[in-house]
Structure formats: structure tokens, C-alpha cells
């Protein structure tokens with residue numbers, strides 16, 4: 001077993017870290033306050049390869065290994081949870097299904113543009129007003145074939161990057177009889193007539209990541225905009241989520257690391273009863289616990305990423321990493337606020353934003369309860 005990053009992975013981490021420290025982190029509070037995507041940062045990301053991490057080089061991507069992908073998302077999470085969420089969603093949800101399930105023609109049509117965000121990012125629309133955890137039972141968005149085109153009608157909810165996207169991969173019901181083979185993924189350009197993107201949701205955290213409800217009103221796309229075969233949508237979605245969850249785990253490690261650094265800095269400076277609070281055991285224990293939690297989470301994330309890059313099944317390991325890392329981040333951010341006292345509760349310091357951002361991570365891309373269901377099924381041999 002080798003715990004050492006390769007030279008390439010270390011160089012990649014340094015490059016992404018420097019970019020995040022210079023361009024993303026200094027503006028995190030401003031874009032959170034404005035509740036706007038940090039467009040300037042996105043314009044600079046393509047050159048570094050951050051917008052095509054899982055896109056092969058032959059289609060203009062950076063094609064980094066899965067551990068390097070996790071490293072990049074951790075650095076972005078350290079800098080700004082909202083920006084990191086949009087980058088993670090673009091790569092894993094927007095590019096991932098096309099890179100994995102697309103035909104040669106589909107990859108050539110969409111991937112080079114996505115890797116440059118030209119004309120926009122990618123997004124994935126699974127969730128609906130009445131369907132989140134239960135996609136099979138809940139999805140009502142329908143796609144019907146008519147004259148060689150899919151005609152799509154329905155509503156989606158909570159879709160990351162929708163207003164910045166050139167295309168939205170949409171989970172549709174293609175067989176009204178229902179069941180696990182009744183869903184399909186169809187690529188829908190955002191400029192298709194009948195595609196409505198509603199105003200951004202007003203959110204607690206990840207406010208630099210735009211989230212929107214969508215309405216599809218007789219949206220027509222060519223028949224070959226479907227990914228894979230008709231009825232494979234649920235399988236593709238679940239397999240893709242296994243990989244996407246590694247990214248949310250990595251993002252959570254980055255959030256926790258940022259809160260931890262802030263807590264350490266503050267604990268050394270703040271005096272009470274004649275000593276820095278860092279000299280009090282109560283504070284030291286919170287800092288020591290955070291150190292252990294972050295390290296454990298990162299190792300779980302790296303293990304799941306390593307399995308992914310080895311081509312191994314990683315359903316359980318991705319769920320373990322996501323569950324542990326996301327709950328850990330909330331915990332570490334909570335304690336960082338405690339260490340900063342009233343300043344921790346202030347918008348003048350970053351830990352309250354990190355806490356708000358961390359809160360999303362146990363909900364998006366499968367709630368903690370869903371991760372526990374996945375893990376329990378594997379442990380109890382129910383699948």
C-alpha cells in the first residue's frame with residue numbers, strides 16, 4: 001500500500017491550490033453575499049483543466065485520474081463551497097454521463113465545448129418537486145418519441161448550474177408503465193424552445209452556486225440525444241452518483257480544512273484569563289478531533305477514488321466516504337464557530353459561511369439517510 005501522491009498529483013495539487021488561493025478564496029464571501037456564480041473564476045478554470053477533469057484529452061479535456069479529481073475538488077472546497085459545488089456538478093453530473101455513456105458522435109458534439117464552458121457548463125436534472133430520494137417511484141417528467149424526436153414535458157427542481165449551462169442531461173420517464181427500466185437520460189440544450197429556467201433559489205449556503213427549478217413544455221430534441229439505450233437511465237444515474245459522491249466527500253474535506261485552519265489561527269491569537277485559548281484543553285481537544293476527522297475523511301475519499309480509477313465497483317465505498325466526510329464537515333465547522341465564539345457567528349469571519357455551505361453536503365447527491373441505506377444494503381447482503 002502506497003500513501004504517497006505521485007509527483008504529477010502533487011504538482012496538480014499545488015497548481016490548483018495556488019489558483020484557488022489567488023482567484024477563488026479572496027472572493028468567496030463577496031459571491032456568497034451576492035448569491036452569484038463567480039464567473040471570472042470559471043473563465044480562468046478551463047485553462048487549468050478544471051472544467052474537463054473526466055473528459056479525455058482527445059475531446060479537449062484534462063482527463064485527470066480520480067484521486068487528482070478529488071484533490072482538485074478538495075482545494076476548491078477549501079476556497080469556496082459554492083464555487084466548488086458548481087465545478088463538481090459540472091464535471092461529475094454534466095460531463096460524466098456523456099463521457100461514460102455517450103457515443104463517439106455525442107462525445108464529439110458536446111465534450112469539447114463543456115471542457116471550455118463554451119458556450120456554457122453542464123448540468124444534470126434528476127430531482128423533481130415530488131421526487132428526490134425516490135427517483136423510480138417519483139419521476140413524472142415524460143419523454144415521448146414523435147417523428148424521430150423526443151418530446152419532453154415536466155418539471156425539475158434544485159438543478160445546479162442550470163442558468164449557466166449550455167445543456168442539461170434530464171432524467172425522463174420513457175415508459176409510462178413505470179419500474180426501474182422506465183427511465184432514460186436525454187441531453188437537452190438550454191436554448192431549446194419550451195425549456196424554462198426559473199429564477200435562482202434563495203438558499204442558506206453554497207450561494208455562489210446557482211440552483212434553479214425548470215419547466216419543460218413540449219421541448220423537442222433529436223432522437224439521438226438519448227444517452228445509451230432507452231430504459232438505462234436509472235442504472236446510469238446510480239452508477240454516475242457513485243462517482244459524484246466521491247466529489248462531494250472531497251468538497252467536504254476542503255470545507256472542514258478551511259474551518260479548521262481558521263480555528264487554529266484564532267485559537268493562537270485570542271486571549272482569555274491571561275493565556276491564548278489554544279492553551280486550554282477544551283479547545284485543544286476540539287482541534288485534535290478535527291485533525292483526526294479530516295484525515296480519516298480524506299483517506300476514505302482517496303480509497304473510493306482509487307477504486308474508481310482502478311475500474312472497481314465503488315458503490316459502498318463512495319457512500320461510506322460521502323456519509324463520513326459530509327457529517328464530519330458539519331461537525332468541524334460547528335466546532336470552529338465554537339472556538340471563534342461570537343466572531344464565529346459573524347459574517348466578518350468565514351466559518352459561518354463554511355457551516356452554511358457544509359449543511360448542504362449531507363443532502364445533495366443522496367442524503368445521509370440514503371447513504372446509510374446503501375451501506376446497510378451492502379452490509380446485510382440485500383443486493
Ligand SMILES: Cc1cc2nc3c(=O)[nH]c(=O)nc-3n(C[C@H](O)[C@H](O)[C@H](O)COP(=O)(O)OP(=O)(O)OC[C@H]3O[C@@H](n4cnc5c(N)ncnc54)[C@H](O)[C@@H]3O)c2cc1C
Pocket residue numbers: 089093123124125126127131132133134157158159160161203206211360363364365366367368369370
Ligand atoms: C443546493 C442544492 C443543489 C442541488 N443540485 C441538484 C442537481 O444538480 N440535480 C438534481 O437532480 N438534484 C439536485 N439537488 C436535489 C438533491 O439531490 C435532493 O434534494 C436530494 O436528493 C434529496 O431529495 P429531496 O430533497 O426530495 O428529499 P426527500 O427524498 O423528499 O427526503 C426528505 C427526507 O426524508 C428522508 N428519506 C427519504 N426516503 C427515505 C427512506 N426510504 N428512508 C429514510 N429516510 C428517507 C431523506 O433522507 C430526507 O431526510 C440539489 C439540492 C440542493 C439543495
